[in-house]
Amino acid sequence: MGVRKIDLTLCTGCGICIDECPMDVFRMDDEKNKAFIKYLRDCQSCFICERECPEDAIYCLPTFERRIPDPW
Amino acid sequence: MAEEVIRGIDVLVIGGGLAGTLAAIKAREAGARQVVQVDKAYAGRSGCSACAAGVISSFLPEEDDREQMFTDMVVRAHHLCDQERLQDHFDDFPARLKEMEDFGVGFERLPDGKLQRHPGRGTGKFVMFHGGLQMMGAMRKAALGAGVKIVDKTMVTGLLTRDGAVSGAVGFHIPSGEFRVFGAKAVVVAAGRCWNKGRNPGNRSATGDGLALAYQVGAVLEGLDQARWNNMAARYDIGPGMNMYVGSGGFFVNSKGERFMERYHPELKDRAPLNILTPSFAMEARRGNAPIFLDLTHLEPETVLRFKRVIPMPMMMFERVGVVAGDRFTRKVEWEPAAIQCDGGLKVNRRYESTVPGLFACGDAIPPGSGEGQRALPGAMTSGGRAGRFAAEYVRECGEPELEREQIQVLREETFAPLNRNDGIEPDQVLLSLQEAISPYDVLILRREERMERALRTVEEIWRDQAPLLCAYDPHYLRMAHEARYMTLVGMLQLRSALFRKESRENLREDYPLIDNESWLKWVTVRREGDGVKVGAEMLPVERYPVKPKPDKTLHPLWQRVEGMGIVKIEQGEVRWA
Ligand SMILES: Cc1cc2nc3c(=O)[nH]c(=O)nc-3n(C[C@H](O)[C@H](O)[C@H](O)COP(=O)(O)OP(=O)(O)OC[C@H]3O[C@@H](n4cnc5c(N)ncnc54)[C@H](O)[C@@H]3O)c2cc1C
Ligand code: SF4
């Protein structure tokens, strides 16, 4: 299921996940100054956001976000 | 939509992976004044480079026998490799490696200070670095330090040309939807390969964009018939590390629990190169022995702990789903061919210039100089370095290119067209149709004309009927829509190219099981001709090459092997399954 959670009690709205996600999954809630997961289906489970978040606010799971046909 | 025009660029690099970053740095070092690197995501965090596992197939002059390594690589590629580029690769590799370490890329060193080497697949020797993220973080910093201007979140959707030469590119800024025009004397395509968003996290931003963009302006693409398939965890979205796993004693079993690789490649077994390993999986599937599993449960704790250090990402992911607990693998992992990829790219000369003047290419966007050696990260290192340097040399002779308003306007309309189609087809639908057509193992892994023809007809239908209706709700979806278009186009060109090669070589054909050095020491090329596709072949200049192939026809070694195992018979020049 790729990226699963942003802990809003930890998120400081620094924007790093939004900048660095290669699949453009996050956006910023400008009012609350917190990131949110917008385009989950495009997440590629690379965990870059989790590793780069300075507040350890992001949690990912390495499971598929969309069906990929099996070769057999 | 607003428009921003950036002019006065000497070298525009498309792609922020390792190849593009080295190209940008080297272009600056070679005197290019204004070097701009553009990425649809974030340079240094996107593409395969940022997700690379942590091993680099290496040549260390003080430890390795260059001539022997060179010959091995050529022979293992069944001679389908550019030996001149491979020589240049050997010349450059040690210096690129040293520079990367100077830039802050972390490598594993032994207490005596020597680089730690590790065996992996094939007979290559690897050095280990601390994962793609660390590597690319250091590389981005190095690019900024060298005076490269980085433009993130900007997807290139068209190349500009003037009098047949490249003059820049256009694209859009994803967060704002703004249209962007880059006027540049030279462009380096370093936008990676086409991985069709398959299994293999990290590759889903590499969607063949560079190939499609270059094809549109008439560049010749080469080697799209060739594919070396990686394989990955089937049920978890976890990236590679297989070089480490099989290099440290991991092995594959089929559904009957048999260690089948002992039979397909008695010498290297599970460490067989990918062009043996993945077809062997497919043959097991053909015989009804799928699924395949990778077994690592017997590994010693110290091995597992070393994995955790050297390939931290996949290990952390395996831990999350309980496959790894502490210092042990707890269960076997189902394994499958990964993404549907092709190895081809822009045809380039020894200066990494494509057939379009001023358009250079490197890394995964070009066919590898050899099946092993100049491919993947080592290939990105040496080709990126040279492409940047030669692009900088090229622009010394160039004046400021003029931009044609009309051309820009056409590309602008094309770029934003999916945004105007609110009730069109979602990119996911096109992607899934494409994957369903080309991912079955008996289309491109085990090949036969009728099956590839059938897949081609389906992909052509997707291109004709679905791609023009792609819709986008916002600029994020606009990126996905263009990616779906590019993948479909590349898929079509890949199948056309694969059908053209009537022999087995890197890939196995049931209807042409011989490696045919009499007729097929050739690259398959493909280019646009009007609205049509022109496929052809070009001889390898073997007369200039140091390692000469025998001009003969022989049954492909893997077909030979499985004939001996009694799995297939060769009858009337074709493979028949027993
Ligand atoms: C998960 C994974 C692990 C790997 N591990 C290893 C390893 O351990 N060792 C090894 O040798 N090789 C490894 N490989 C292969 C290796 O990573 C690649 O061959 C290499 O990184 C290619 O580098 P590149 O710069 O050519 O392309 P990439 O790194 O793929 O970069 C392409 C860049 O272009 C950008 N881009 C694409 N299209 C556009 C566009 N239209 N506009 C703007 N920008 C665009 C992308 O966002 C991306 O940043 C691995 C590959 C994968 C997928
Ligand atoms: S990186 Fe972490 S702290 Fe920063 S915006 Fe994202 S979730 Fe919040």
Ligand code: SF4
């Ligand atoms: S796991 Fe990767 S693709 Fe998914 S949200 Fe995080 S950074 Fe983006």
